[in-house]
Structures are given as structure tokens and as C-alpha cells.
Amino acid sequence: MSACPKCGYELAPLELECPRCRREETQKQVLSRLSPDLLGPGKSREQPPSRAELVAEGTTVGATYGALALILIMLVDRYVFHATVQQGPSLLALLCISAPAGVVLGALVGLAVSLRRAPVAGIVVGALLLAVLRGMGLGAPGNGDVGILTWVGGLVYGGIFGAAVATVVLNVLRQAR
Numbered sequence: 001m002s003a004c005p006k007c008g009y010e011l012a013p014l015e016l017e018c019p020r021c022r023r024e025e026t027q028k029q030v031l032s033r034l035s036p037d038l039l040g041p042g043k044s045r046e047q048p049p050s051r052a053e054l055v056a057e058g059t060t061v062g063a064t065y066g067a068l069a070l071i072l073i074m075l076v077d078r079y080v081f082h083a084t085v086q087q088g089p090s091l092l093a094l095l096c097i098s099a100p101a102g103v104v105l106g107a108l109v110g111l112a113v114s115l116r117r118a119p120v121a122g123i124v125v126g127a128l129l130l131a132v133l134r135g136m137g138l139g140a141p142g143n144g145d146v147g148i149l150t151w152v153g154g155l156v157y158g159g160i161f162g163a164a165v166a167t168v169v170l171n172v173l174r175q176a177r
């Protein structure tokens with residue numbers, strides 16, 4: 001016959017866990033889950049969201065909108081400005097690269113904008129990142145030649161991308177507050 005080390009309850013021969021302590025533990029968990037509502041309905045909801053929550057939301061919104069924005073920019077670049085270039089990436093390849101790249105770029109722009117609360121932060125981050133990505137060959141028109149124009153193009157597209165994502169993120173954050 002052994003006893004519970006915490007409360008001294010005498011355990012039955014086959015019991016591994018003290019039933020008294022387990023019941024108390026369960027009650028505590030249920031209470032802690034209910035307590036926000038017990039403290040008063042609507043009380044927690046009226047509080048403004050914390051800085052961390054806003055930054056998280058800005059990053060999420062940036063990632064979502066970033067994917068759309070980068071696909072749009074890449075499509076315009078492909079079909080308007082390089083319409084005569086035959087050996088560019090296929091439409092499918094373009095979408096497969098732009099969507100995940102847009103999610104990552106958008107998340108970073110969203111993060112920068114949420115932290116700095118200024119659209120210029122998003123423009124700078126977007127411009128630099130897209131210039132680097134284009135320098136690495138994203139959406140490069142054929143045979144992988146990466147010249148100064150590719151970098152400048154990346155800066156311009158990235159700036160537009162950053163401004164667009166920053167505008168949306170700031171709007172969402174303003175409404176969330």
C-alpha cells in the first residue's frame with residue numbers, strides 16, 4: 001500500500017496516479033480555461049490588441065497580400081514588358097516561384113511595417129529583397145544574364161510591391177486598434 005507523495009491519499013494497489021490530485025488538476029485546468037469569460041464578458045475584447053498581436057497580424061496580412069501582389073507584378077513584367085521574349089519562364093513556373101516568394105517577401109514587409117508603423121519601411125525592405133531575388137535570377141528574361149538593369153528593375157518592382165503591401169497592412173492595423 002503506497003500513499004500519494006503530494007497529498008498523502010492512500011492509493012489502491014493498482015493505481016498509478018492519485019485520483020484526488022488528478023481531480024484537483026482537472027478542475028484547475030477547466031477553471032483557467034473558463035476564467036477569461038468569468039472575469040466579465042467583453043472585458044478582454046475591449047482591450048486594444050497587444051503590440052505582439054498587431055505585429056503578428058501585420059505579418060500574416062503581408063504574407064497573404066504579398067503573394068497576390070508579387071504574382072501580379074511578375075505577370076505584368078512577363079506579359080507587358082517582356083512580351084517579345086520567348087525564352088522567359090513559363091506561366092506555371094512564374095506562378096510557382098512568385099507565390100511562395102511573395103509570401104516570404106510579404107511577411108517580411110508586413111513585419112517591418114508593423115514594427116516601424118511607416119510605409120517607407122515596407123518600401124525599403126521590399127525594394128532591397130526583390131533586387132536581391134532578381135539578382136539571383138527570379139523572373140529574369142532568359143539565359144540568366146543579370147545586369148545592372150535587373151537590379152534596378154528589382155528595386156523598382158520591390159518598391160512598388162513594398163508600398164502596396166505596406167498600405168494594406170497599415171490599413172488593417174489601423175482598423176484592428
Ligand SMILES: [Zn+2]
Pocket residue numbers: 004005006007008009018019020021022
Ligand atoms: Zn494526491
